Amino acid sequence: QTESPFGGFKHDSSAPIEITSDSLEVQQANNLAIFAGSVIAGQGTLRLTADRVAVSYTQDKADSETGAIQNMRADGNVFLSNGAETAQGNWAEYDVASGMVRMGGSVVLTQGGNAISGESLVIDLNVGTGKIEGQGSGRVKSVFTPSKN
Amino acid sequence: MAEGAPPPRDERRAARALDRRQRSVRRHSVIVRWMKVLLPLAALVLVGLIFLQGRDRGSVQDLFTAEELARLGAGLRLEQPRFAGVTEGGDPYVVTADWALPDKAMPEEIELENPKGELNLRDGRQVTATALTGMMRRTARTLTLTGDVLILSSEGHRIEADELLIDFGNRRASTPGPVHGTGPEGSIDAGRFHAEAGEGGLSQAHIWFENRVRVLFIPSQDG
Numbered sequence: 001q002t003e004s005p006f007g008g009f010k011h012d013s014s015a016p017i018e019i020t021s022d023s024l025e026v027q028q029a030n031n032l033a034i035f036a037g038s039v040i041a042g043q044g045t046l047r048l049t050a051d052r053v054a055v056s057y058t059q060d061k062a063d064s065e066t067g068a069i070q071n072m073r074a075d076g077n078v079f080l081s082n083g084a085e086t087a088q089g090n091w092a093e094y095d096v097a098s099g100m101v102r103m104g105g106s107v108v109l110t111q112g113g114n115a116i117s118g119e120s121l122v123i124d125l126n127v128g129t130g131k132i133e134g135q136g137s138g139r140v141k142s143v144f145t146p147s148k149n
Numbered sequence: 150m151a152e153g154a155p156p157p158r159d160e161r162r163a164a165r166a167l168d169r170r171q172r173s174v175r176r177h178s179v180i181v182r183w184m185k186v187l188l189p190l191a192a193l194v195l196v197g198l199i200f201l202q203g204r205d206r207g208s209v210q211d212l213f214t215a216e217e218l219a220r221l222g223a224g225l226r227l228e229q230p231r232f233a234g235v236t237e238g239g240d241p242y243v244v245t246a247d248w249a250l251p252d253k254a255m256p257e258e259i260e261l262e263n264p265k266g267e268l269n270l271r272d273g274r275q276v277t278a279t280a281l282t283g284m285m286r287r288t289a290r291t292l293t294l295t296g297d298v299l300i301l302s303s304e305g306h307r308i309e310a311d312e313l314l315i316d317f318g319n320r321r322a323s324t325p326g327p328v329h330g331t332g333p334e335g336s337i338d339a340g341r342f343h344a345e346a347g348e349g350g351l352s353q354a355h356i357w358f359e360n361r362v363r364v365l366f367i368p369s370q371d372g
Binding site: 016017018019020021022023024025026027028029035 | 335339353354355356357358359360361362363364365366367
C-alpha cells in the first residue's frame with residue numbers, strides 16, 4: 001500500500017460544475033441519471049472524463065423533485081485529474097456520503113513526473129489522500145523519472 | 150470578553166476535528182445538491198406533460214364546451230377559447246388562445262393562435278407554457294406547440310424550445326430540435342429532448358436529452 005499526499009484532490013466544491021456528454025438519460029423510477037458518450041465533468045481544477053457516468057440519487061418522498069446524489073459510477077477510460085495529479089483506470093466510483101472515490105482496472109496515478117500503477121486506488125476526499133492498492137496479482141509498479149536538476 | 154482559561158489542548162483538538170468534519174459534511178452537501186438543477190428542469194418539462202396528461206383519457210370533445218364544439222363542428226373559428234380542466238393528478242389548469250380554428254366540420258385538426266397553458270400544482274407551484282401557434286390533432290391526440298415555446302415555473306425555471314410535441318395518448322413529450330433550460334441552480338442544453346411520463350406519472354418518468362448535452366450547476370452559497 002502506498003499512501004501519497006493527494007492534497008490536490010481536495011477541490012473547491014463551491015465552483016460551478018459543468019458536465020457535457022453525448023446524451024443524458026434520466027430514469028426517475030430507478031432514481032438514475034446516465035450521462036453517456038465522451039462524458040466530461042469539471043469543477044474548478046477537478047476534471048473527470050469517462051465513456052459513461054451513472055448517477056444514482058435519492059428521491060424526496062415529499063414530492064417528485066429529486067433529492068441528493070448517493071453515488072456516481074464512471075465506466076470506460078476513466079480519467080480524473082486536478083491539474084497537478086491524475087488518476088486513470090477502467091472504472092471509478094464516488095460514494096458521496098463517505099467522500100470516498102474508488103478506482104479500479106489498471107490504475108495509474110501520476111504526480112509530477114512520477115507514476116504509480118496498481119490494481120485499485122482509493123481517494124479520501126475528506127482529507128485528500130490517495131492509496132494505491134496492488135493486492136492480488138498486480139505488483140505495485142512505480143515509474144519514477146529521475147528529476148532533471 | 151474573557152472566556153476564562155483557554156480550553157485545554159485536547160478540547161481544542163476535538164473542536165478542530167469537529168470543525169473538519171463539519172466542513173467535509175458541508176462540502177458533500179454541495180456536491181450532493183448538484184443534481185438538483187438537472188432533474189427539476191427535466192421534471193418541469195414533464196409537468197407540462199402532466200397538465201396535458203389529464204387529457205389522455207379525454208378527447209378533444211371534452212376540451213371544449215358543447216357550444217364551442219358546435220361552432221368548431223361547423224368549422225367556425227372560435228375567438229378567445231378558454232378551457233379549464235383538472236389533470237389526472239388533480240391539479241387545475243387553464244388553456245387559452247387568441248383563437249382556435251378547426252380544419253373542417255367535425256375537425257380533425259384545430260389550430261390555436263398564441264396558445265397559453267397555466268397549471269397550478271397543489272403544492273403552490275405554478276407552471277405556464279406558451280407558444281406562437283399550436284396544432285391539436287384529434288385522432289392522433291397530439292398537440293404540437295411551435296414557435297418560441299416557453300415553459301416557466303414559479304420557482305424560476307425556464308425552458309425554451311422551437312417546437313414541442315405532446316402526445317396525450319402515450320403521455321410523451323418531445324422536442325425535435327434544441328432545448329434550453331435554466332433555473333436558479335444552473336442550466337441544461339441539449340440538441341433534442343424526449344420524455345415519457347410512464348404509468349406512475351412524473352415519479353416514473355423516463356427522460357432523454359440527446360445530440361450533445363451540457364449541464365451547468367452553480368452551487369448556491371449555502372452549500
